[in-house]
Amino acid sequence: MKITVLAVLAAAFAASGPAFADGDVAKGEKVFLKCKACHENEKGMNKVGPTLRGVVGRPTASVEGYAYSDAMKAKGAEGQVWDEATLAAYLPDPKAFVKGTKMSFAGLKKPDEIADVIAYLKAHP
Secondary structure (H helix, E strand, C coil), X not given: CHHHHHHHXXXXXXXXXXXXXXXXXXXXXXXXXXXXXXXXXXXXXXXXXXXXXXXXXXXXXXXXXXXXCHHHHHHHHCXXXXXXXXXXXXXXXXXXXXCCCCCCCCCCCCXXXXXXXXXXXXXXX
């Protein structure tokens, strides 16, 4: 039931904001500065958080050498993948989307910033 509710919320969010394809890579690079304290997306190295290099399309909790929370591992075991819809549902409130996550970031609240950072992450596979 939770997965169905989350899928409906992700679809509603996607329909209410700009299309993912409309995200601006250059603006997304600026938004990503909010993420850089804990994540990188170029070298494939883990920091406080796992690398986000190639995150779009990657199974959840699958980066080698990163110590994920049990909650994030459970999402991975459920088969969750970091696709555009999942990222769009996660980024506004990570702690609500994955209860028990180690991620302390409060989230991105503006739909355009979310679309932009997803476009940026997609551009850096």
